[in-house]
Amino acid sequence: xxxxxxxxxxxxxxxxxxxxxxxxxxxxxxxxxxxxxxxxxxxxxxxxxxxxxxxxxxxxxxxxxxxxxxxxxxxxxxxxxxxxxxxxxxxxxxxxxxxxxxxxxxxxxxxxxxxxxxxxxxxxxxxxxxxxxxxxxxxxxxxxxxxxx
Numbered sequence: 001x002x003x004x005x006x007x008x009x010x011x012x013x014x015x016x017x018x019x020x021x022x023x024x025x026x027x028x029x030x031x032x033x034x035x036x037x038x039x040x041x042x043x044x045x046x047x048x049x050x051x052x053x054x055x056x057x058x059x060x061x062x063x064x065x066x067x068x069x070x071x072x073x074x075x076x077x078x079x080x081x082x083x084x085x086x087x088x089x090x091x092x093x094x095x096x097x098x099x100x101x102x103x104x105x106x107x108x109x110x111x112x113x114x115x116x117x118x119x120x121x122x123x124x125x126x127x128x129x130x131x132x133x134x135x136x137x138x139x140x141x142x143x144x145x146x147x148x149x
Contacts (some may be wrong), residue, residue, distance in 0.1 A: 002057060006038055008034050009034075009039070009047050011030060011042075012027070012047050012048055013047050013048075013051040014051065015027040015030040015046070016030075016031075016049075016055065017052065017054060017058075020051075020052045020054075020058070020094040020100075020106075020107070020110075021055055021058070021107065027048055027052060027140050030137060031034050031044055031135065031138065031142070032138075032142050034137060035142055035149050036100065036138030039052045044139065045132070045136055045139055048054065048135045049128065049131050052131045052135070053124075054133075056101075056106075056124075056131065057110075057124060059100075059107050059114070060110045060111070060114035060120070060124075062111055062114065063110065063111035063112060063116075064115065064117065066111075066114075066115050068082070070087055070109040085112065086116050089109075089112050089118065090116065091142075094113070094122030094123045094125070094126050095125040095126055096112075096118075096126075097113060097118075097124075097126035097130065098130035099130060100127045100131065101129055101131045101133075103129050110123075110127070111134050
């Protein structure tokens with residue numbers, strides 16, 4: 001039985017990590033499956049949050065590694081347009097990382113925060129809080145709804 005538990009948690013970690021990338025995955029489905037099969041609630045939340053948080057930080061890292069010339073050349077964005085985006089991101093700063101859990105735009109926020117060199121430690125903190133809160137709410141609602149069946 002423990003063999004299956006380990007694989008289930010590993011699958012949740014991988015799904016959560018990959019869901020934080022630009023891949024269209026839903027780690028909530030894996031989380032729900034594990035909770036429906038009576039996996040430990042706190043272990044599932046911790047593993048899903050950790051995987052998704054590390055995936056989000058990898059997106060931050062990709063943004064951090066980007067440079068102006070590549071963006072201008074391959075994406076066609078000019079320096080002045082990027083400066084306008086920077087103004088919007090700097091308005092919210094690291095608090096923008098709270099919304100990195102959002103589908104599609106959350107990944108862009110993470111990349112943008114890295115690209116504009118917003119404080120790594122603050123981004124990591126707020127990103128972890130946002131992603132943990134999302135999984136806690138999802139897990140609680142799932143278990144509540146599942147208990148009604």
